[in-house]
Amino acid sequence: MEYTQQSGPREPDVPATREQVAEALEQLAFLAVRHLTNRDISFTAASTLGRLSREGPSRLTALAADEGVTQPSMTQLIQRLERQGLVTRVDDPQDGRVVLVAITDAGRELLAERRRGRTNRLAELLATLSPEDQQALATAVHAAAPAFQRLVDNAARARKAPGSTAS
Numbered sequence: 001m002e003y004t005q006q007s008g009p010r011e012p013d014v015p016a017t018r019e020q021v022a023e024a025l026e027q028l029a030f031l032a033v034r035h036l037t038n039r040d041i042s043f044t045a046a047s048t049l050g051r052l053s054r055e056g057p058s059r060l061t062a063l064a065a066d067e068g069v070t071q072p073s074m075t076q077l078i079q080r081l082e083r084q085g086l087v088t089r090v091d092d093p094q095d096g097r098v099v100l101v102a103i104t105d106a107g108r109e110l111l112a113e114r115r116r117g118r119t120n121r122l123a124e125l126l127a128t129l130s131p132e133d134q135q136a137l138a139t140a141v142h143a144a145a146p147a148f149q150r151l152v153d154n155a156a157r158a159r160k161a162p163g164s165t166a167s
Contacts, residue, residue: 035125036118044069045077046114049086049107057090057100066159086110 016024037043044067051066052058058066064074078101081087086107092098103111126134 031125032118036121038114038117040114041110042077045081046111048074048077049081049103049111052087052101052103053108053111057092057102059092059098060101063101081107 033043037046041049048063048067051063060074060078061071063078064071067074069077078087082089084106086104087101088104089099090102092100126137129137
């Protein structure tokens with residue numbers, strides 16, 4: 001998928017429109033997915049490991065729902081990750097009849113290696129920019145970081161809201 005700048009350049013003192021912000025974020029997502037992501041495991045596997053790392057052990061049915069896949073598909077994924085030593089099944093302390101999926105130390109290390117790889121690839125890409133462009137990005141990130149975090153938090157809340165169709 002190629003991206004072109006639909007809105008063209010804008011004057012520095014003129015605020016970006018909501019559409020321009022959305023386009024810029026879409027281009028960043030494209031950069032992250034296509035140029036920074038290591039394809040050693042599937043997106044769903046990486047997302048599942050990340051979720052387990054952030055949120056702790058979870059029921060397989062909840063993982064399937066959160067990742068937008070069927071329970072049989074998640075079962076197969078968890079079996080593969082388990083064979084690779086990246087997840088393990090543990091008893092639910094509240095209900096002994098329930099089994100939860102938990103990330104292992106090897107799974108956490110894989111996530112850390114992937115993060116280091118993305119950081120290194122991004123640093124290499126940033127080095128291709130002029131010092132002025134690098135400073136502009138640094139300034140923009142500093143100013144926008146709180147808003148980015150709120151955007152992520154709002155998206156997570158919307159996804160978990162009852163009756164939400166977000167995926």
